[in-house]
Each structure stands twice: as structure tokens, then as C-alpha cells.
Amino acid sequence: MRATAGQVVQLCKGHTQEDMIKPPPQPLHVLFRFLRSNARRHMSASGYCPKCNTTHRLPTTMEARHQAQLLHQTLRSKNPPFTISRRGKMVGVLLCQDSEGRHKTLKAFAGSVNGKWHLNGWSPVVGGKGTAPNELPTYVNIQNTQNKLQVEQNDLAQRLRDCPPSASDADIALIRLELKEMIDKRRQLAWTALKETRKHQHVSNFCGEVDLLQHVFARNTRQPATDGSKAERQRIKMPAGAGDCCAPKLLADAARQDLTPLAIAEIFVGDTTMKKEGEFYDACKERCQPVLGFMLCGL
Ligand SMILES: [Zn+2]
Numbered sequence: 694m695r696a697t698a699g700q701v702v703q704l705c706k707g708h709t710q711e712d713m714i715k716p717p718p719q720p721l722h723v724l725f726r727f728l729r730s731n732a733r734r735h736m737s738a739s740g741y742c743p744k745c746n747t748t749h750r751l752p753t754t755m756e757a758r759h760q761a762q763l764l765h766q767t768l769r770s771k772n773p774p775f776t777i778s779r780r781g782k783m784v785g786v787l788l789c790q791d792s793e794g795r796h797k798t799l800k801a802f803a804g805s806v807n808g809k810w811h812l813n814g815w816s817p818v819v820g821g822k823g824t825a826p827n828e829l830p831t832y833v834n835i836q837n838t839q840n841k842l843q844v845e846q847n848d849l850a851q852r853l854r855d856c857p858p859s860a861s862d863a864d865i866a867l868i869r870l871e872l873k874e875m876i877d878k879r880r881q882l883a884w885t886a887l888k889e890t891r892k893h894q895h896v897s898n899f900c901g902e903v904d905l906l907q908h909v910f911a912r913n914t915r916q917p918a919t920d921g922s923k924a925e926r927q928r929i930k931m932p933a934g935a936g937d938c939c940a941p942k943l944l945a946d947a948a949r950q951d952l953t954p955l956a957i958a959e960i961f962v963g964d965t966t967m968k969k970e971g972e973f974y975d976a977c978k979e980r981c982q983p984v985l986g987f988m989l990c991g992l
């Protein structure tokens with residue numbers, strides 16, 4: 694939750710009138726810095742839960758941020774557990790407690806690293822071990838077919854480029870048609886592969902409920918029809934990579950291990966136009982928020 698102007702006013706309400714008069718007028722940049730740091734303190738994972746008709750939230754804390762910064766330092770050390778690609782990487786920590794009150798910190802990276810979905814000591818993919826794409830035989834078979842088609846597609850594209858000026862329009866049209874069919878086939882295979890991974894993304898929450906991530910996403914992204922009727926509803930397509938972010942991986946892992954999450958922090962390693970080195974980020978709006986309402990339910 695980010696700080697809003699309303700929250701700043703609330704903070705001011707706690708001050709005595711004398712306090713309110715005492716401080717000298719602050720330049721605007723000081724106010725902006727305060728708003729920014731205050732917003733960071735509130736960064737968290739959250740999502741609307743239709744069952745409870747409320748937004749469930751998991752806060753961030755100074756300790757969670759400290760643990761995330763330590764993780765960031767490890768990944769920037771001389772011997773990091775994995776190398777960070779040019780695109781950077783989100784990593785996150787989840788501070789938890791077991792049934793006997795002992796504290797445990799889970800850590801996760803978004804997506805895969807260096808072609809690996811699992812690394813010892815890190816939370817696995819959202820569906821647990823054995824459900825990563827490269828562990829699913831059907832997915833691997835599709836991937837192999839796609840790789841073969843890619844080679845054939847490259848050859849066809851090369852043939853098209855090498856066509857002599859004397860080549861007939863009919864010959865060129867035929868190669869183009871073959872190329873198009875191949876691209877369509879690869880696209881269809883990519884969709885089948887994605888569907889295969891989604892069949893294994895079972896997630897549980899802290900009420901003991903288990904559901905497929907795609908069902909949770911579909912339920913939580915139903916939009917009421919503009920005319921107010923209940924019959925017509927629009928659905929938002931689940932984006933590729935849903936469930937691969939740190940927050941769902943960490944929460945799924947905590948639920949599997951019967952741990953109670955206390956706080957979360959996600960930090961970026963890398964420097965891109967979208968995200969900055971060492972900055973903290975909330976769980977994302979597009980892929981995470983639609984499933985976090987379910988995943989945080991029962992906390
Ligand atoms: Zn996300």
C-alpha cells in the first residue's frame with residue numbers, strides 16, 4: 694500500500710498544534726523524499742479476495758527489507774549463487790513463523806535463472822517441485838518439436854532471401870506460404886505448452902483451500918458488465934508468467950511448509966528502464982494482484 698496524501702494528513706493530525714507550528718517550512722524536495730520513503734515502508738503484497746469481499750495484504754517491514762538487501766548484496770558479490778542477466782532479476786524474501794513460533798526466511802527469484810527453475814535453498818515454482826516446465830514430459834516434447842521447427846523455419850527464411858531474381862512469383866509465394874504455416878504451427882505449439890504448465894500450477898492458501906492458479910485468476914478478474922447485468926462478464930486473459938513472480942512462489946512455498954507469513958520484501962537486482970538497482974517493489978498489478986487475494990486468504 695502506498696502512502697497517499699490522505700495518510701500524510703492523518704500523521705499530521707497526531708501532532709499537537711505547537712508541533713504543527715514549530716517546524717520551519719520544508720522545501721518541496723524534502724516533502725517528496727518523505728512521501729517516497731513513507732511509500733516504501735508500506736510496500737507489500739496484496740489482492741482482492743471475492744470470498745471475503747476484502748483486500749488481503751501482507752506488509753513489508755524494516756527486517757524484511759534488510760533481509761532482501763542482504764540477498765541483493767550476495768547476488769552482487771564475487772561469488773553469487775547465480776549470474777544476473779542484462780535484463781535484471783526480481784528476488785524476494787518472506788519472513789515466516791512455524792507452529793512453534795520459530796522464525797524462518799524463505800527466498801525466491803522470479804522466473805528461472807540460467808535456464809534453471811529450481812535451485813537448492815530457493816522456493817520452487819508455484820506448483821512445487823516436479824511442476825517446472827522442464828520437468829513436464831509433454832512440455833519437453835513440445836519444446837523439442839518447436840526447436841526442430843525453428844531450424845526448418847530459419848532454412849526457409851534463408852531460401853527466401855537467396856531466391857534469384859529469376860525466381861517465379863509462384864515459387865516465392867509457395868515459400869512464403871510454407872513459412873507462414875510454420876510460424877502458425879509454432880505459435881499453436883507455444884500455446885499448447887503454456888496450457889500444459891498451467892495444468893500443474895496448484896496453489897493453496899492459509900484456509901487450506903487448493904485451486905489451480907488459472908481458475909483463481911479467472912475468478913478474480915471478472916469484470917461486472919457495464920450495463921450492470923450479472924450474466925455478461927468480461928474476463929482478462931491470464932498473462933504468460935503469472936505465478937512466476939517472487940510473491941506467489943514464496944506464499945505457495947510457505948503454505949506447503951505450513952508456515953505463517955509475517956512480512957515480505959521484493960528487491961530488483963539490475964538496472965533497466967523499468968526498474969532500478971536495489972529498489973523495493975510491490976507485488977505486481979498484472980500477474981500477482983489477481984491471485985494474491987486467494988493466496989493470502991486465511992492469514
Ligand atoms: Zn508479479
Ligand SMILES: [Zn+2]
Nearest residue numbers: 742744745990
Ligand atoms: Zn479471503
